[in-house]
Amino acid sequence: MGLFVFLAIVVLIVVYIVSLYNGLVTARNSYKNAFAQIDVQLTRRHDLIPNLVETAKAYLAHEHSTLEAVMQARNAAVKGLADAKSNPGDPTAMAQLAASENGLNQSLGRLFAVSEAYPDLKADQTMMQLSEELTSTENRVAFARQAYNDAVMTYNNRCEVFPGSFIASSFSFTPAQSLHVDDSVREAPKVSFA
Secondary structure (H helix, E strand, O other), X not given: OHHHHHHHHHHHHHHHHHHHHHXXXXXXXXXXXXXXXXXXXXXHHHHHHHHHHHHHHXXXXXXXXXXXXXXXXXXXXXXXXXXXXXXXXXXXXXXXXXXXXXXXXXXXXXXXXXXXXXXXXXXXXXXXXHHHHHHHHHHHHHXXXXXXXXXXXXXHHHXXXXXXXXXXXXXXXXXXXXXXXXXXXXXXOOOOOX
16 A cells, blocks of 8 residues: 555656646747747848838939948848747847847838938838838737747746746756847837828
């Protein structure tokens, strides 16, 4: 009888440890999936920008440096996204992604500020449509970022709360980094082409 009770306790402990481990794996997969949604939206955003620049190019011929800055910032953001995609949750990758997206937002802000001086560009149907799509994408990025940060928080909580912290450290589950951006990046670019 004592052996049966001992085996039952051992089995319960093993089941509990397996359950904790599986919960950590599920939480890690959840934040990686949430990052994949950010990837989809940022890729869409990055794909819209060359079209936006091409449309503006015809009107902003002497604003070549502004257009170049937008494309350089876009290329840096694409690289930052690729680096982050290879290791979502990595603090360095998340910091680089946030910095590159911030740079892209700043250069887009300058482009939109310059374009305000060109009534023909503001009235261009393609430019208006691209601007609307970009604003819509910015909103989707914000929602995806929030879902990612929520999933990272859940994962990190599971890694830090006892007894999950013991299992996490035993199986090399490292904390994930949420995607923090400054206030200027959180807001969609101000566009008024009407």
